[in-house]
Amino acid sequence: MIKPFRIAVPQADLDDLADRLARTRWPNEVTDAGSDYGFPLARLKELTDHWRTSYDWRAHEATLNELPHFTTEIDDQTIHFVHVRCARPDALALILTHGWPGSFLEFLDVIEPLSRDFHLVIPSIPGFGFSGPTHERGWDLDRIARAWAELMRRLGYERYGAQGGDFGAGISMALGAVAPDHVAGVHVNYLPTRPDPDAGIELTAGEEARLDKIRHLMANRPPYQALQALTPQTIGYALTDSPVGQLAWIAERFAQWTDPRSQITDDRMLTGIALYWLTATAASSARLHHDVPRRAQTCPVPLGVAVFAHDITQSIRPLAERLYDVVHWSEFDRGGHFAAMEVPELLAEDVRKFFVSLHRVVQADEQQTRVVTG
Secondary structure (H helix, E strand, O other): OOEEEOOOOOHHHHHHHHHHHHOOOOOOOOOOOOOOOOOOHHHHHHHHHHHHHOOOHHHHHHHHOOOOEEEEEEOOEEEEEEEEOOOOOOOEEEEEEOOOOOOHHHHHHHHHHHHOOEEEEEEOOOOOHHHOOOOOOOOOHHHHHHHHHHHHHHOOOOOEEEEEOOHHHHHHHHHHHHOOOOEEEEEEOOOOOOOOOOOOOOOOHHHHHHHHHHHHHHHOOOHHHHHHHHOHHHHHHHHHHOHHHHHHHHHHHHHHHOOOOOOOOHHHHHHHHHHHHHOOOHHHHHHHHHHOOOOOOOOOOOEEEEEEEEOOOOOOHHHHHHHOOEEEEEEEEEEEOOHHHHOHHHHHHHHHHHHHHHHHHHHHHHHHHHHHHO
16 A cells, blocks of 8 residues: 655654754864864864754755655565656656665755656665664665565556666666566666776776776775674664764765765755654664675666766776666766765756657667557
């Protein structure tokens, strides 16, 4: 059963948050620490003061409730999603999937341009936000993809596309693998391409530089990732008990992963962080790092790739083409890891181009089939 859903955070939870923020116990910081010791104290105090004194959750909650929210239960797990229908009934449907530390909020600025041409389904990953917390192990990319396939079946979509970044990219590609007869294509804005000494491919200087960056990242696993992959429950205690801890944990990702020119406001970032705090999903969302397999994700359907200059890593096309049916590739000189928030106009247009082109090919094939069999 699919049920309408409305965001309504109890006032007691907001009062508790304000009280905890006011009673923050701050550590000291060495002189001229910068960011080499971690997230800077002055910036964190600034964000905390804004969150406590001037940020208005109720205003953002009201804006979010203007969207059509729903929940359903799949595989004994509550699944929350936003469902926006295009004015054209025959439009292709797209399922858009966020990553960590994101949420369905990432896609707010692409809903309007994309819904001109597509029906949009924007779920929250199990364990994240209003789809959390999870209560059992095993919610990996394939299991989430199977849940997405069931969600799209319940919504009546026989043929659809998938798009995502970060974990959302892996989930979208897994969806293409578990439901290849239903997924027209997958578009991603994050596609790690690992070194392959057996590839026998001559790379350009620019591609070699990208490969060096990937090697460095593989050899120096980020601390947040190691903790969430190895002991998500342990770090979950701290993040679930301290809103400033949750704030620093995610704000540091935004500081490190975005294009310096990006215009993500503190309010937009705080709304996403508040979502993690108010739903107590720090630990359950972190478990995805623990459960995700350390292997290349298969994807048998056509793939479109958008590469943004300030992402954590940049994909290398010759290596990607050895593994996937890459039919669309775009490179952008701005934008970072949170492309849907940083450069929504660029991402939306790239997604539109990819899927409009695919949809035309599918329609042409169907027309040809009718002619041949008629």
